[in-house]
Amino acid sequence: MTKNENNEHISTSMALDDEQRVRILSPGMLVAKRFLRNRLAVIGLLIIVVMFIFSFVGGVISPYGEAQVFKIYDSIEKDFAGAAINNEFQYINAPEESFPAMAKAESILAINKGEDRFVSQDVVYSLIKEGNDFYRIVQYQDVASVISLKGINRFTPVEGETISKEMETAYAKALDTNEKSFDLDGTTYYIINNGKNSSIALAKEISMASKMMFSAYTPDIDLSYDFRFAAEKAMNDQTQTFEVNGITYNMDLDIEDNSAVFYMIDGDEKIEYALASNISINAVNNAFLSIDFKEAIVHAIENGDTSFTMPDNNGVEVEYKINRKNNQFTIRTLTETELINTYAAPSKKHPLGTDGNGMDIITRLMYGGRVSLVIGFVVVIIETIIGVILGGLAGYFGGWVDNLIMRIVDIVYCIPSMPLYIILGSVMEFLSIDPKIRIFILMIILAILGWPGIARMVRGQILSLREQDFMTATEALGISVSRRIFRHLVPNVIPQLTVIGTMNLGGIILTEATLSFLGLGVKYPYASWGNIINAINDTYIMKMYWFVWIPAGLLILFTVLGFNFVGDGLRDAFDPKMKR
Amino acid sequence: MRKFVIKRLAISVVILFFVAVIIYTIMRCMPSSFVENMAREKASLPGGKSYNEWLAQLNKSYGLDKGIIAGFLQWLGQALKGNFGDSWEFNIPVTEKFMEVIWDSFVLGAISFILEIAIAIPLGIAAARKQYSKSDYAISVFALIGISLPSFFFASVLKYVFAIKLEWFELFGMIGRHYEQLSTFGKFLDRASHLVLPIITLVIVNIGSLMRYTRTNMLEVLNSDYIRTARAKGLSEKRVINYHAFRNTLIPIVTIIGGSLPALFSGAMITETLFQIEGIGYTSYQAMTTGDIPFSMFYLIFMAMLILLGNFIADILYAVVDPRVRVN
Secondary structure, eight states: OOOTGGGTTTOOOOOTTOHHHHHHSOHHHHHHHHHHHOHHHHHHHHHHHHHHIIIIIHHHHOSSOTTOBOEEEEEEEEEEEEEEEOOSOEEEEOTTOOOOHHHHHHHHHHHHHTOSEEEETTEEEEEEEEETTEEEEEEEEEEEEEEEETTEEEEEEOTTOOOOHHHHHHHHHHHHTTOSEEEETTEEEEEEEETTEEEEEEEEEEEEEESOEEEESSTTOOOOHHHHHHHHHHHHHTOSEEEETTEEEEEEEETTTTEEEEEEEETTEEEEEEEEESEEEEETTSOOOOHHHHHHHHHHHHHTOSEEEEEOTTSOEEEEEEEEETTEEEEEEEEEEEEEOTTOOOOSSSTTOBOTTSBBHHHHHHHHHHHHHHHHHHHHHHHHHHHHHHHHHHHHHOHHHHHHHHHHHHHHHHSOHHHHHHHHHHHHHHTTOOHHHHHHHHHHHHHHHHHHHHHHHHHHHHHHHTTSHHHHHHHHHTOOHHHIIIIIIHHHHHHHHHHHHHHHHHHHHHHHHHHHHTTSSSOTTSOOHHHHHGGGGSHHHHHHOHHHHHHHHHHHHHHHHHHHHHHHHHHHHHOGGGOO | OHHHHHHHHHHHHHHHHHHHHHHHHHHHHSOHHHHHHHHHHHHHSTTOOOHHHHHHHHHHHTTTTSOHHHHHHHHHHHHHTTOOOBOTTTSSBHHHHHHHHHHHHHHHHHHHHHHHHHHHHHHHHHHHHTTTSHHHHHHHHHHHHHHHSOHHHHHHHHIIIIIIISOOSOSSOSSOTTGGGSOHHHHHHHHHHHHHHHHHHHHHHHHHHHHHHHHHHHHHHHTSHHHHHHHHTTOOHHHIIIIIIHHHHHHHHHHHHHHHSGGGGSOOHHHHHHHTOOSHHHHHHHHHHTTOHHHHHHHHHHHHHHHHHHHHHHHHHHHHHOHHHHHO
16 A cells, blocks of 8 residues: 555645545555445444454353353252052062962952952962951862761861871861861961861962052061061051061051051060051152151151151251142152253343253354354355356356356346245255254355356456456457456456445345244254244243343344445445445 | 347246256255155045055156156146146145235235335435435435344344234234124224234335435436536426436336336245245245145246246336347
């Protein structure tokens, strides 16, 4: 540029149209001066600079990442345990025995009818009532059949069995006292009456049915069949102490609650062993619930309470609420839960709040700006290259080359761009193409449909330029064709290219934003101003969370406006003929 | 003149042919699984045919089982007879669906177009009369804001302010909940009130270019010698502007307005979609996003025709106004 200050003494006026001044300024400088005099253009330039700083520097400065999800901790009432009053028989099978489901159904029928035997799949089972809602299911194995005639019993042992004198006496004794069983040498024999014929049988334990639920005190206690049987029997008989397999247990019965706590007696120590009640309790997350806790639940349910408190592991009292639904009870409590911080209102930590994915909106806006601006520039550069080459060739050569290229321009011009973007976007959506590749494809499609305008303009300019004297001069000098086009013609089109490029930038950013808004452009996890606004497809979000979409929309508006202001200013600056 | 018109028409038809080839090729390059998916969806509808039947039928009726060229010729042959096939999305012939929705789009487009002209031309002239005045800046900025506004954002802001906050209009749809109970006049008012926000959106978003075009042309006219002569004759400024200048500005404006007349039928895809106006824009948006090839194909060709027709009208009008064009 010419040194303005050296010639300062000549200039008498600072006015732009001062003749002296105009003479000494280079054309580029003149354009710059004219551009800067245009207030709107300067505002536009400022907006663009601010947007660039916001997007490219802001993203670096921002303490958060583009797709960083923010979480918060909150206490929400969650299901802690479920309880149900058990009205169904629970079957506990004897060791190494199985009791099929069919037989279970038959057994319930038999219990309801008051029968003491039932047949299921050709197997005969017998029910022995041991207490209230407490049955043993056994299979009898005959030891001997007895025929009683006039007070005389004739015993016929089953093959392989023998009948001792003691057994006969015990049988007679049992018959006299009208009992159904008798004990002999620690074995219980059962008397089955079948009219005049009776039989003595051994019972083989298959299963037991009861409505009581047992829970062990610690997770490693395995409640054995024998224990359960003895414990339930003790509950029915209300005996304080009983013995199973050589271990003594103590029972603490609560008749009101219909529950009992069992202690294992180990020398002088009483160790809490198990709890029985007709309420079944299960933790929601398979955790082990302590007996105390279960007892508290049973107690609360029996009392009809809606809440109770229990100290937790750290000794802090926690309140539990009980919701009843028929025979089902849900025990709820406030639980500390990690939540994604969605649609958080603007705060110091998040100046514009967070979006539906719990991401910081202002950070998303910064990264979105990068994507929008980069797409805009890349597309403009590609379409300018295509447009200048094709337009230049058409304008310079004329004739059939011109005709061919211009018809191609006409054809591409006629392809409806927005519908095509939408179709291709839907196809990419359907193929679930990687979001990163989508951005590249989007840029290429935008450029391929965008170049005809530039090509037309370049051709028009070159058509008039090539008739000018300087072109005749280049021809006379024998400069090569490519050099003539790209060194002498194209540089003369640069002002118009700059204007059209700047204007197109705004348009491309708008198109990209629209496509992303429709969900067919830039996709999550990449941010774009358009896809941030996409959230308002849910009217509720539009209504409640202005901070999610208004800032993004304003950023698009201002950026496009900035480019349009600058483009306008550049046009006026390059072409001062329009000024009076 | 006749020769010129015929030449232009012939060129338009050739261009349309190539555009159709390109569009058809793009449609054909869609992954075939897209069609398979459509067939699967169709087959899952109650009372439909089986998947294989659908697939075979879809492929056959759209020539998808042939090569691109043969398929295109088949499509072209049918299209020339006015048969564009059945829409996959709407299950009725494409042209029938088109006739069903086009008039709503036209009404929407026509009202906003008239409003645009009524606002843009006076404002553009006012801006040109006082170049670099405050009002000129204000009008220029207004026009540029309109151009720069993303229509989806502006529509959302309107909905937010007028439908949610003030509750003056409904959020979307074309008729209200109690439409059937209303009197004839009430029905008209109901429909009209549903069109207010979409029309505002369209007018504001589209007004900028016409306004700037008017301003630029008016400035050009005001700089010309005959205006200087008129002023030198001592005519009043009012007469200079309204009589001498305005008439000359009208020439390019009428040309551009004539050229944009066909666009009244193209529908406003984004605005219609956002306000759920059952016009051609919203319908085709649904068709395109669901992969309804017959309807999309028809819509794209229709749009191309509108663009060509617009250019054609503009060229003819230009030739009518400027005899020099006819010679070349």
